[in-house]
Amino acid sequence: MIMVRTLVGALGSAVDSTVTVKGWVHTLRLQSRVQFVVVRDHTGMVQVTHRRGGDGDRLDELLRGLTPESAVEITGKVVANPIVKLGGLEIVPERVEVVSAAEPGLPIDAGTGPEQRLNWRFLDLRRPERRLVFEVQTTVEQAMREVAAEEGCTELHTPKLMGTPSESGAEVFRVGYFDRTAYLAQSPQFYKQMAIAAGIDRVFEIGPVFRAEPSFTSRHATEFTGVDVELAWIDTVEDVMSFLERMLHRVLERVAERHGEQIEQHGGARVVVPELPFPRLTMAQATAKLRAAGWDQEGLREDLDPEGERLLCALVAEEYGHEFVFVTRFPASVRPFYHRRPADDPSVTDSFDLLWKGVEITTGAQREHRHGQLVAQAREKGMDASPEGPLGRYLDCFRYGMPPHGGFGLGLGRVLMLALGLPSIRDAVFLFRGPNRLEP
Numbered sequence: 179m180i181m182v183r184t185l186v187g188a189l190g191s192a193v194d195s196t197v198t199v200k201g202w203v204h205t206l207r208l209q210s211r212v213q214f215v216v217v218r219d220h221t222g223m224v225q226v227t228h229r230r231g232g233d234g235d236r237l238d239e240l241l242r243g244l245t246p247e248s249a250v251e252i253t254g255k256v257v258a259n260p261i262v263k264l265g266g267l268e269i270v271p272e273r274v275e276v277v278s279a280a281e282p283g284l285p286i287d288a289g290t291g292p293e294q295r296l297n298w299r300f301l302d303l304r305r306p307e308r309r310l311v312f313e314v315q316t317t318v319e320q321a322m323r324e325v326a327a328e329e330g331c332t333e334l335h336t337p338k339l340m341g342t343p344s345e346s347g348a349e350v351f352r353v354g355y356f357d358r359t360a361y362l363a364q365s366p367q368f369y370k371q372m373a374i375a376a377g378i379d380r381v382f383e384i385g386p387v388f389r390a391e392p393s394f395t396s397r398h399a400t401e402f403t404g405v406d407v408e409l410a411w412i413d414t415v416e417d418v419m420s421f422l423e424r425m426l427h428r429v430l431e432r433v434a435e436r437h438g439e440q441i442e443q444h445g446g447a448r449v450v451v452p453e454l455p456f457p458r459l460t461m462a463q464a465t466a467k468l469r470a471a472g473w474d475q476e477g478l479r480e481d482l483d484p485e486g487e488r489l490l491c492a493l494v495a496e497e498y499g500h501e502f503v504f505v506t507r508f509p510a511s512v513r514p515f516y517h518r519r520p521a522d523d524p525s526v527t528d529s530f531d532l533l534w535k536g537v538e539i540t541t542g543a544q545r546e547h548r549h550g551q552l553v554a555q556a557r558e559k560g561m562d563a564s565p566e567g568p569l570g571r572y573l574d575c576f577r578y579g580m581p582p583h584g585g586f587g588l589g590l591g592r593v594l595m596l597a598l599g600l601p602s603i604r605d606a607v608f609l610f611r612g613p614n615r616l617e618p
Contacts, residue, residue: 187221331382336369362388408585447599488536542586
C-alpha cells in the first residue's frame with residue numbers, strides 16, 4: 179500500500195496515527211538499546227525512536243546503515259512524548275526505506291567557510307536557516323506584486339539582450355549574437371520608459387540585471403534580481419518616493435508577520451516595520467550632517483561612498499529613530515543624463531537614493547520627458563544623441579508625446595540581506611555570481 183506523505187509540520191494533528199514522512203537524515207544517535215534518528219523536511223524535524231530487538235531486527239540493521247543527509251522514507255506511529263525536545267512528538271518506525279544514500283563524510287559542515295559553502299550550495303541550503311532566505315524572498319515578492327497590482331501597475335518582462343548598452347559601456351557584458359555583438363541588460367530603464375511612451379501608465383518588473391563591475395564587496399554581484407517600477411503622469415519625484423515607501427512598508431509588514439520569529443530565532447535581525455513617511459534629506463543637507471560628523475571634511479566628494487552611507491544612517495537613526503532615509507537632489511554631474519533637473523536649480527537632479535541600515539538599496543528619479551532637453555543633457559555628458567547613434571531608438575520614444583514620469587530600481591538581494599541580518603549578499607541569493615564565481 180502506498181502511504182500518503184505527511185509533512186513534519188503537520189504531525190501535531192496526527193498523534194496515534196500511522197504516517198509516512200519523507201526527508202533527510204539530520205542526525206543519528208545509535209545507542210545500545212535505542213536508536214534515535216532525526217529526520218528533516220522543509221517544514222521541520224522529527225525524532226524517530228526505535229528500541230532495538232536483537233538478532234533478526236530488520237529495522238536495527240537499516241538504521242545502522244544510515245548516513246547523515248541520506249534521503250529516507252519513514253513509516254510509523256506518531257507518539258506524544260513530552261521528553262522529546264522536537265515538539266514533544268516522536269515516530270515509532272514500522273518501515274524504513276533508504277531512497278538515496280548519502281556518501282559518508284560530508285564536504286561541508288556548520289563551521290565551513292563561505293567559499294566552500296558556495297561550492298556545495300545544494301547541501302548548504304538544506305540547513306533551515308539558509309533556506310529561510312527563500313521563504314522570506316517568496317513573501318517579499320508576493321507583497322511587492324500585491325502593492326503593484328493595487329496601485330494599477332502592469333507587469334512586464336523586458337529583454338535582457340540588447341543591441342546597445344542600456345546605461346554605460348564601462349560595466350557591460352558583451353556576448354556574441356550571431357554575426358554581431360549584443361549586451362546583457364544593466365537595467366530595464368529604457369524599456370520601462372518605452373512602455374510609458376506606449377501608454378502603459380504604470381510598469382512593474384522583477385527580473386535579472388547584469389553589471390560587469392569588478393567589485394568584491396559584501397553587497398555587489400555581477401548578476402542580481404532587480405525590482406523596477408515606472409510611473410506616468412507624476413507631478414513630482416515625491417510621487418515615486420511615496421510609492422516606494424508604501425511598497426517597502428507592506429513588504430516588511432508581511433515579513434514580520436510570517437517570518438519575524440524565525441529570523442530572530444536563527445540569529446538574524448529583528449524585523450522592524452517602518453513608520454511612514456520615511457525621513458528625507460537633500461544631498462546638501464546630508465553632506466552637511468556628515469561633514470559635521472567628520473566625513474569628507476575637505477569637501478571633495480559629490481556623491482556618497484559606503485562610509486558616508488553607513489554614517490548617515492547612524493545619524494538618522496539617532497535623530498529620527500528610523501532605519502530608512504531618502505537622500506534627494508543629487509548633483510547632475512553624478513547622475514545619468516535622463517534624470518530631470520529642477521527649474522529652480524539645474525545643477526541638481528530630481529533623483530534619490532534610499533538607504534537602509536547603512537546600505538543603498540534603491541536609486542530613482544523623475545525622468546526628463548522633453549525630447550529637446552533630453553538631447554541637450556545627453557550631449558552635455560559627451561554622448562552621441564544623433565538619430566543614427568546608439569541612443570537613437572531610445573530618443574525616438576520622446577518625439578511623439580511622452581508624459582511626465584519617474585521610477586526606481588531596487589536590488590532584491592540587498593533587501594533580503596538587510597532584512598535577515600546576513601553578512602553578505604552571497605547568502606541572500608540562490609547561486610551567487612561575482613567576478614570570480616560562475617559555478618555552480
